[in-house]
Amino acid sequence: MPRTLHIIGAGLAGLAAAIAAGKRGQCVIVHEATNFVGGRCRSFHDAALGMVIDNGNHLLLSGNHAALAFLRDIGAAQKLPLPAAAAFDFIDLASRARWTLRLSEGRVPWWIFDAAARVPGTRALDYLKLGRLVFPPAGKPVGEVVACSGPLYARLVEPLLLAALNIAPPLGSAKLAAAVIRETLLLGGAACKPLVARDGLSATLIEPALAHLAQQGAQVRLGHQLHALRFADDKVAALDFGADSIALGADDAVILGVPPYAATALVPELAAPTEFRAIVNAHFRIDPPVGQPAILGVLNATTEWIFAFPGRLSVTISAGDRLIDTPRESLARTIWDEVRAATGLSAALPPWQIVRERRATFAATPAQDARRPGPVTRWRNLALAGDWTDTGLPATIEGAIRSGNRAADVVGRMG
């Protein structure tokens, strides 16, 4: 087992690796380039709103077992309470139809035989056609495996896969879509209960992880960007941080938990995804109306999901690249008009903020998925972590945490 494990990057992958390695009693030092922890999953105080918001609304599902185990490890499971049922409210802004999708708890999908529980306008038989997406042919996009049309697609498959893959579903990897479906819908409602960090991502996931790492004796160095890895023979010999550098001992190891564009700049000849998709979030400082569901799916609109938080409504738009150059105020007004229509609120535009994460996730196409490396590198003391490594899942919290756990396993086995 290595003497000191250096983890580069304090996103969820790096934090999960640190906690898993700490459990094994390893001495851990985390080096983070920025002055905050959490990477793409974090909260910050927003001056325009005068409140703490998340960089983007994040949804976990009860089937995300690695994420839930991570929460238990850091003593934060109670911060993400499990709803009683897997129920999802939707509104179609074109027809103004509203419905609630209610998945039955167990693996037998009784809900598809119940017109009041399934997607309106669909028949039980429609769901069976989705079977092709459970074990799809290799290397195919979703659009070549199932028909991307009809009420079941528009009202369930498209919103689910767009949110999970962050790409227009017909272009998305059928393999990644299948992994999502196998780990959620196919397991029934017990694996599909929505979990939202009501108190914010940092309060729920990041601060408890930092407190736990401190208890484990791990160090977290902020503002400590790795500039280069220095290699000698088949190992990393030193970490070059510009102003300082750390020579590695014979038993020391490194987990690189940085995004793919940073990893390829640090590791020669590393294949990694090169294309990305944006996620756009709009936050409005306003009390949600009484009875507003925690998450509301919105169809036939720019808005895709409305999340209700204390004193705030926040909208998520996946694969939002088309909106990157839209003037901020006009985008806020368009989205606010839709939020009013969906919630029944009548207020004029409240204080707002738009957060656009341009490289929110790698583009989940079959070609980009094929570029994802595993955790093992040709250097004997270097492992990779990150939602973009080959986890078999799209870029998600669950994938990031699994990748961190896996990298810690790899390092734990290094001789």
Ligand SMILES: Cc1cc2nc3c(=O)[nH]c(=O)nc-3n(C[C@H](O)[C@H](O)[C@H](O)COP(=O)(O)OP(=O)(O)OC[C@H]3O[C@@H](n4cnc5c(N)ncnc54)[C@H](O)[C@@H]3O)c2cc1C
């Ligand atoms: C707006 C948005 C919404 C999302 N919604 C969801 C959702 O609903 N559900 C879900 O499961 N997932 C969601 N995701 C995806 C999820 O946030 C990511 O999959 C996860 O946070 C990735 O974690 P990571 O550790 O792999 O990478 P990152 O969070 O990118 O962490 C990498 C870290 O490395 C640091 N770093 C980079 N270069 C260096 C260097 N040279 N030296 C030191 N440190 C360095 C970075 O600063 C960063 O802190 C969303 C993402 C975004 C952006």
